[in-house]
Amino acid sequence: MAAFPLSDLTSPLRVAPGPIDLSAVETDATPGFDGDKGDGEKALQELAPELEELQERLFADGTADGRRSILLVLQGMDTSGKGGTLRSTVGLMDPQGVRITSFKAPTEEERKHDFLWRITKALPPEGLVGVFDRSHYEDVLIARVRELAPPDEIRRRYQAINDWEADLVEQGTTIIKCMLHISAAEQKERLLARLDDPTKHWKYNPGDVDERELWPAYQEAYELAIERTNTDIAPWHVIPADRKWYRNLAIGTLLLDALRAFDLSWPEADFDVEHEKQRLLDEKPL
Template sequence: MTSLDDLLVPPGSKVRLADRDPETTLHYADKREAKAATAQDAAEIDRLQDILYAEGRRALLVILQGTDTAGKDGTIRDVFNRTGPIGIRVMPFRAPSEEDLAHDFLWRVHRSVPSRGTIGIFNRSHYEDVLVVKVRELVPADEIERRYEQINAFEKMLVETGTTILKFMLHISKGEQKKRLQARLDDPRKHWKFRAGDLDDRARWDDFQAAYETMLSRCSTEWAPWRIVPADRKWVRSAAIASIVRRTLEDMEPRYPVPDWKPEDFKIV
């Protein structure tokens, strides 16, 4: 049985996504148990985030990467819907603007990292610049090669200055993606989610899988390791990520600040 610890990509290891089962249920008995666990963890994430915000010294960055329909939006809803809006920020990374392209590829990313006391969530991220950009050959191959270490150095700097980083690759099968894309075509309420470009990327499935494998192998570090989360079952995906986020916040042990005054010295009239 696969455990949450098994989701980690050991730094320096070579990744083969074919060796990772996107349908596994991990240690969850069924959907009901997983959803109950997610709800409990989400409530605790909300409580811990409140303390992190009050403490105001550190931040948590959650990075969600995955192919189209992997469930990035659903994960955010399931895991962070209970979290107070003041201390959390979701940043969806779409195609770079003209201004973004006039700078280095990490410029827009650095501007979006969470401030101290907050949780930041990247819906896609700087890793698009070694995934989509690589598969579509938008920049020279030697520039892509340099970006892996540039990303590692960037993330190390964030960690050394007080940001804990969690990176989740939402791993779905090609068959499951087909079902989800078809659901978007069949349901008028989901038409807005469908893009013709999704089919172009699907036609390059093998190229994207190879790009992910390289990215996971090159950019899983001691300070910011990757986790490959089985995502064919949405309830497993959300339960696993909620558990890991909660455990990470617990390990951070945020503390409410101690005031330099005594409550008994004041009287409200």
């Protein structure tokens, strides 16, 4: 059992309806959590056993005609910590029950279809926790900033996303949408740190700096996307992400909160337990 009420953390992260001004959201804050780094890391480790157990219940439920699943959507600028979240928080769960998809620029085949085609193919089956490292939101983020689609099409997509997410929720999926929010100064530090460390050069791509130069346009695209797709059934969360430990704890808390809300019991046996015991106890030597 977590030592603090989960809602302390989850409530302030949830974006209120209406326009959002990302510049007013502090990237190095730790809303809902009073402790320091050590406390935060400890708190995450304390969540882990319940996270694991409830994830196993979800998995079990999926094997027994349950229809529930979780879809965790991770969005954020380069270096905002999507990969670190996968390692540190998603990695706490049983890998059998997790399906991670990293979306890159669409392939030629994918571009022939509607933007939601490849996304739909990657949805988690019943009982699983699906995690999107980038997602359909790129189609209203980079697509807007880089003018990969005309404004009318971007507007159409907000609504298409809302309809598609509503269907998904209707089918039993809980969608957790997170924007990992870092400052431009923090990104600069992280990019310079990658350049200073030869074991990190493979993570660095000069193209990331081209995108960085469009920082204000990206922030605006995020604000618009969040406002237009911040629905009751699939709300957005903005996670202050300059502090990695807080980011990890926040996402762990959101996952645990969603799992708790399923309120799942273990599936009941669909066979005669006593008969099966006797069968094993009475068996002839093999």
